[in-house]
Amino acid sequence: MNEILFLYNWVPLTQKRGAYAECAGTNTVNDIKKALHALGHYVICVNLLNQEQLERLVNYHHIGRAFVIAEGYLDFPESLYDGSGAASIRRVLQSMGVVSTHSAAEVMELCRNKDLTYKVLQEAELPIPRHVCFNLADNNIAEQIATAQWQVNYPMFVKPTGGGNSIGIDEKSVINNAQELRTVLERLVNSYGITHALAESYLPGQEFTVGVMGHQEKYVLPILGFPANFPVRSNAVKKIEAEQRDKFQILYPTDSRYARLQHLALKTFEALGAKGVIRIDMKEDIDGNPYIIDVNGTPSLSAKGSLAFMSEHNGMTFRDLIGSVLKEQPLYQGVVEEDVLIV
Structure with a gap:
């Protein structure tokens, strides 16, 4: 049995x-x-x-x-x-x-803590946004804000270092001045009890999400490209993404952008030591250069989620998707x- x-x-x-x-x-x-x-x-x-x-x-x-x-x-x-x-x-x-x-505990720790994710990717010479980390438990918030303004500058994007599913992220996470930055940091503390946050350069270009599966042999699913001017992917926005799939782009290997995004995704998978399945979010700067902005070690396996959608465009049923995740176990x-x- x-x-x-x-x-x-x-x-x-x-x-x-x-x-x-x-x-x-x-x-x-x-x-x-x-x-x-x-x-x-x-x-x-x-x-x-x-x-x-x-x-x-x-x-x-x-x-x-x-x-x-x-x-x-x-x-x-x-x-x-x-x-x-x-x-x-x-x-x-x-x-x-x-x-x-999915991946081992050590990899999960890297993926679930964005500051650690960025550290590993930076050491692997993979493109990540300029960023600084905030310790919201310290009393020197004004000094930390000044550091962020100097190292990152506006506009910037603020998110918790820990967790996923866009907890603590919405349209107010795009920051244009010091007062907005202070307000968002205070909200993270008061609403979620978050003690560590990350402020990074805001990237105005197109966003992509890339699913990578495998262990010994890795492969990239068809890549999902978000519509231009798509809103910040808050938890509320993610809940209705499935209703707007007709507006999304599907990038296959024949697309000129696919190879570059595929290369970054596989290098990210390798740098983190991941296995089974991960989903990587990337966003372009104003010149169209892609940067890695998030790595999800436990991407949603909802039948309406991004990973299932990409799998469908790879000819996989939902059962195939679950079986593929499971087959990576010895x-x-x-x-x-x-x-x-x-x-």
Whole structure:
């Protein structure tokens, strides 16, 4: 019997805001569960609350593998956005001998902390925006703002260093002066309890998102190009992206831009030591030069998400996508069964 642990974070739709904005929707959980079934697995579904729950379930079921989309622990909401959750889950699983999907804990830590991501990419001589980091727990905010003005200059874009799903990001994240910068930094602290943020050069050009899959052999999916003048990709904007897909560009290898973006994506995958799947966001400057602005180690696996959309244009079904993520694990095989739901 081929058991697999399916770990996710789920809250009712009415609670999907703030720290919980990144939690998986009901449809996503059900779609992945069905895909795992179709691939021949006995699925133990767990809405992940805390580390103790995880350890108890692994010990009880003697499970050797896990399909993980959980970003942290629901009992500790900060773990969902501060960059610690995805890595923590994988460290627990690794310590208990459980093989998990996506990249290792160390890579998750790099991807979930944008300052660390940029450090690695800069060392690999890959293009990233000029940037500075803010320690919002310090009292010298005025001095840090002055440093940002000198090193980055306006306009700049401000985002939390930790987390994903555009938590703390919206149209006000584009900064044109010191007062706007101070206001946004204060909002990050007061609304989310965020203590570290990153200010980078604002790039006015087209944005792209690139999906890379594989481990020993890596490949890039058809690339998604966002429409000109597309709004800042806040959590609210991402929720309605699927309704505007007809406005998006799909870049295939025949497109003159594809090779350059593909090269950067594969080099990013390699520099971070990623495996399985990642999604890389890039944006062009005023001269059309692409820069890497974000790396998502646990990209959304919603059937309406960017990764699924790009996979469809590669001739893959949703089941194929889930199977591809799973096949990167060394113990992948298929058998058959039903599921157990644990919440």
